Amino acid sequence: MTDVYVVLKESVQVKAEIVRVDDVAQIYTRKDALKARLKEVFVYQLRQKKKSRGKQREVIGALYVLECIEKACPDCCVHLLGETDCLVEWVQEEKAPKWHRIWQALKIVFVALLCFAGGAFSIMAFHNDISITDLFRQLYELVMGEKSSGCTMLELAYSIGLMVGIILFYNHIGKRRITQDPTPIEVSMRSYEKDLTEAMTSAWGREEKTIDVD
Amino acid sequence: MTWIKEVLLVLFGLAGGGVVAGGVFTVFTAVGLIPRFAERTDSANHILLYENMLILGTLAGLITTVYYDAIAAPVQNSIAYGKVSLGLFLTILQYCILILYGFFTGNYVGCLALSIAEIADALPIMARRFSMKRGIGIALLALAAGKLAGSLYYYFHALFETA
Numbered sequence: 001m002t003d004v005y006v007v008l009k010e011s012v013q014v015k016a017e018i019v020r021v022d023d024v025a026q027i028y029t030r031k032d033a034l035k036a037r038l039k040e041v042f043v044y045q046l047r048q049k050k051k052s053r054g055k056q057r058e059v060i061g062a063l064y065v066l067e068c069i070e071k072a073c074p075d076c077c078v079h080l081l082g083e084t085d086c087l088v089e090w091v092q093e094e095k096a097p098k099w100h101r102i103w104q105a106l107k108i109v110f111v112a113l114l115c116f117a118g119g120a121f122s123i124m125a126f127h128n129d130i131s132i133t134d135l136f137r138q139l140y141e142l143v144m145g146e147k148s149s150g151c152t153m154l155e156l157a158y159s160i161g162l163m164v165g166i167i168l169f170y171n172h173i174g175k176r177r178i179t180q181d182p183t184p185i186e187v188s189m190r191s192y193e194k195d196l197t198e199a200m201t202s203a204w205g206r207e208e209k210t211i212d213v214d
Numbered sequence: 215m216t217w218i219k220e221v222l223l224v225l226f227g228l229a230g231g232g233v234v235a236g237g238v239f240t241v242f243t244a245v246g247l248i249p250r251f252a253e254r255t256d257s258a259n260h261i262l263l264y265e266n267m268l269i270l271g272t273l274a275g276l277i278t279t280v281y282y283d284a285i286a287a288p289v290q291n292s293i294a295y296g297k298v299s300l301g302l303f304l305t306i307l308q309y310c311i312l313i314l315y316g317f318f319t320g321n322y323v324g325c326l327a328l329s330i331a332e333i334a335d336a337l338p339i340m341a342r343r344f345s346m347k348r349g350i351g352i353a354l355l356a357l358a359a360g361k362l363a364g365s366l367y368y369y370f371h372a373l374f375e376t377a
Contacts (some may be wrong), residue, residue, distance in 0.1 A: 107255035112267045114251060117318035119241075119271025121279075126238055127279035136280070139226065143219045148266060151284030155226040159276055161231020167231075169239050170265050184243040185261050191292070192249035193258075 002076060004038065005031040007082035008062045011197045019044040021069060024060055024086045034073065042070045044211055046090050056090040059204035061212030085201040085210060133207045235272075242268065247322075250377045324361065328354075 007026040014023050021027060022039040028033045043065060049056060062084045063204045069078050136155055140148035148154075167173055173182050182190075242248070246267075253260045277285055341350055368374065 050227045063369075078219065085333045103255070107321060108260050108263070109258050111248075111255055111257065113314070113318050114261055114322055115248065115267040116271035116274070117265045118247070118322035119268040120275035120315075121271075121322060122238055122241070122270045123275035124235070124279050127275070132280055136286055140223065143223055144216065149284070152223070153220060153287075154223045154227045155228025156279050156285075158229075158231040158280060161228035162235045162272070162276060163231070165232035165235025166239060166269050168323075169236055170266070170269065172262060174266060175262060183265060184239075185248050185265055188246050189245055189249040189252060189258055189261060193294055194252065196253070210271055 001077050002029055004030060004034075004063065004069060004073070004076045004078045006069065006078055006080055008065060008081050008084070008086050010194070011087035011089065013091050014046070015091055017046045017090075018042060019058075019060070019088055020045060024047045024088065025082070027069075031074075034066075034076075038069055038073060038076075041068055043068050044088075046088075054135065056092075057089045057200065058090070059201050059210045060088055061210050063088070064211055064212045076110065077205055081107060085205070087197050087201055126186050238272075239268075245326060247325055247329055250325075250329070320365075327361070327376070328357070 002211055005028040005052055009024055009026070012023055017031075019042075020039065021041045021043055024043060027035060027038055029038065042059065044060060046058065047058065062080050062082075065086075066078050066080055133150065136152075136158070137148045137150070138157060167178070167186065168186075171178050171181060177183075201210075247256075252261060252264065273317075333346065337350070339351075339353075340346075346353070
């Protein structure tokens with residue numbers, strides 16, 4: 001009996017039509033030759049669906065991978081670790097047409113403008129909500145005892161404070177990171193991707209489309 | 215002794231700015247709009263760019279609100295009294311800025327409104343209460359159409375002038 005440890009991945013992208021164990025899982029066993037052989041074990045043949053647009057996805061169950069390995073090596077004792085389902089995205093190698101890259105750049109510009117407009121809008125909405133110009137005038141008069149010109153060091157300090165706050169919050173100036181931590185949006189991007197994968201695998205399971213034993 | 219007062223003002227401004235930055239931008243992150251945009255457009259590797267644009271947008275918004283009297287109003291006056299005359303070019307530029315900014319802001323607010331509704335789980339709960347199995351797409355479309363109708367009604371009937 002040889003122990004084989006299999007860690008199923010959460011989601012993978014494959015280029016070839018044939019999914020092998022190496023694509024969907026990390027594998028460890030004491031014998032190197034066996035490890036190399038098991039990595040190449042065939043798991044699933046991806047087929048072009050009729051009305052497929054864009055990425056094609058399949059969900060492969062952990063037990064199915066276990067079965068494949070066990071068939072290839074009957075006297076192995078397979079230990080499953082990691083996820084219970086693996087989302088496989090089939091990225092077909094196309095000769096990326098030129099318009100595709102232009103389209104991609106346009107989309108990025110679109111989202112960037114959206115972020116710009118959104119940032120401007122929410123800070124303006126907030127400032128209008130609290131009527132910040134009046135507030136600063138009142139505050140200036142309260143402290144200095146004279147009329148404010150509307151452009152005093154209070155406004156300047158507020159602006160600097162706002163910028164410092166944003167930079168500390170997002171943790172980078174332009175492309176230079178201040179610490180090595182990921183930025184808040186990178187963190188929420190990661191958790192959003194995780195939620196997305198989980199939603200898709202459970203939807204596949206509900207429709208019984210998961211590739212699994214029985 | 216006015217410098218003590220000035221120090222007080224500066225401290226107040228700095229602290230206020232810092233806290234507002236934290237508050238406003240936590241909302242951005244919490245509703246998770248940008249990850250969605252990035253996922254939709256396959257551009258998760260450009261998140262830094264998006265964050266930078268957010269920061270620049272905030273800067274622009276800051277100038278137009280906090281410095282309204284100091285910057286925006288003088289510029290507006292000098293254009294209005296013909297001190298700066300760029301003729302037709304300026305008019306076209308003004309309309310372009312208005313249309314582009316209006317379009318993207320509307321887009322952003324639409325996404326924000328729906329993602330807040332989703333954060334509060336309003337849509338999934340409603341779908342479950344009415345035991346809707348399908349038709350969520352139609353419901354969403356109706357919601358969007360309602361928002362369009364409401365927004366147009368609001369502006370064309372000048373509902374904002376009630377107060």
